[in-house]
Amino acid sequence: MASVLQLDDVTVRRGGRDIVSHLTWEVADGERWVVLGRNGAGKTTLVQLAAARLHPTTGTVDVLEERLGKVDIFELRPRIGLASAALAEHIPADESVLDVVLTASYGVTGRWRETYEDLDSERAEALLAAFGMASMTQRTYGTLSEGERKRTQIARALMTDPELLLLDEPAAGLDLGGREELVAALAELAADDRSPVLVVVTHHVEEIPPHFTHALLLRDGGVQAAGPLEEVLTAEHLSATFGVDLEVAHSDGRWSARAAAAGSRGRRSA
Numbered sequence: 377m378a379s380v381l382q383l384d385d386v387t388v389r390r391g392g393r394d395i396v397s398h399l400t401w402e403v404a405d406g407e408r409w410v411v412l413g414r415n416g417a418g419k420t421t422l423v424q425l426a427a428a429r430l431h432p433t434t435g436t437v438d439v440l441e442e443r444l445g446k447v448d449i450f451e452l453r454p455r456i457g458l459a460s461a462a463l464a465e466h467i468p469a470d471e472s473v474l475d476v477v478l479t480a481s482y483g484v485t486g487r488w489r490e491t492y493e494d495l496d497s498e499r500a501e502a503l504l505a506a507f508g509m510a511s512m513t514q515r516t517y518g519t520l521s522e523g524e525r526k527r528t529q530i531a532r533a534l535m536t537d538p539e540l541l542l543l544d545e546p547a548a549g550l551d552l553g554g555r556e557e558l559v560a561a562l563a564e565l566a567a568d569d570r571s572p573v574l575v576v577v578t579h580h581v582e583e584i585p586p587h588f589t590h591a592l593l594l595r596d597g598g599v600q601a602a603g604p605l606e607e608v609l610t611a612e613h614l615s616a617t618f619g620v621d622l623e624v625a626h627s628d629g630r631w632s633a634r635a636a637a638a639g640s641r642g643r644r645s646a
């Protein structure tokens with residue numbers, strides 16, 4: 377299987393501190409990854425590296441078999457879909473939902489003088505429909521609920537038909553219904569062979585969609601554990617990652633975790 381992401385002994389130094397430290401991680405074609413870790417663990421920094429928006433201080437990063445520092449990043453970036461809070465801040469509130477998705481073809485936010493082909497519009501509409509937004513394409517982005525905004529951002533990230541899709545905390549700020557709708561949409565995406573390789577950052581194992589295959593647990597900028605979900609999402613690994621004694625459960629493709637009951641140390645599930 378082709379390597380989609382290959383980070384080798386990567387360190388990112390900021391403010392005199394290593395915020396990612398000697399990190400090695402490989403993602404292959406067809407895989408669907410979740411990245412978990414406590415606040416400040418380095419998840420967003422890792423996504424920035426994978427999105428070719430940040431270079432490592434030391435070590436090497438290959439994205440879609442292109443080495444950062446050697447490849448023209450403006451040719452590489454359209455092959456990568458990214459949805460993050462930082463990018464969403466640049467979406468104008470008065471932009472129509474359809475244009476939010478359509479402008480991704482030009483790597484811009486905010487429509488100006490670009491001309492779009494009918495095929496582009498059809499694709500944008502189909503993507504919005506796939507995320508339950510068919511009836512809202514003419515609404516302005518500023519009038520959407522947080523859940524609707526998140527689904528619009530993912531449709532936008534898919535517009536360029538990327539080979540790698542990176543979603544940084546797509547469920548942040550959603551209510552329970554919104555989270556479940558998003559998880560269902562991501563499960564459908566994950567189950568489809570034609571989908572890009574997926575990497576989703578989250579704080580909560582409850583947000584891992586069915587059909588996801590692998591997990592990376594980050595702690596203090598390094599790898600706590602990485603590999604197939606069932607091997608990585610153990611009570612031991614998650615407890616070490618979050619610094620809390622946790623119990624983990626898994627059923628019907630969904631995961632949950634909570635603080636271990638007093639006296640339950642040593643008889644954790646999963």
Ligand SMILES: Nc1ncnc2c1ncn2[C@@H]1O[C@H](COP(=O)(O)OP(=O)(O)OP(=O)(O)O)[C@@H](O)[C@H]1O
Binds near residue numbers: 390391395414415422
């Ligand atoms: N430019 C910078 N200068 C100094 N420190 C930075 C810089 N950017 C990030 N950091 C620090 O690096 C650490 C990792 O940040 P990052 O945003 O990658 O974490 P995260 O795991 O995404 O956190 P969260 O879950 O809170 O979003 C944090 O402690 C953050 O304060």
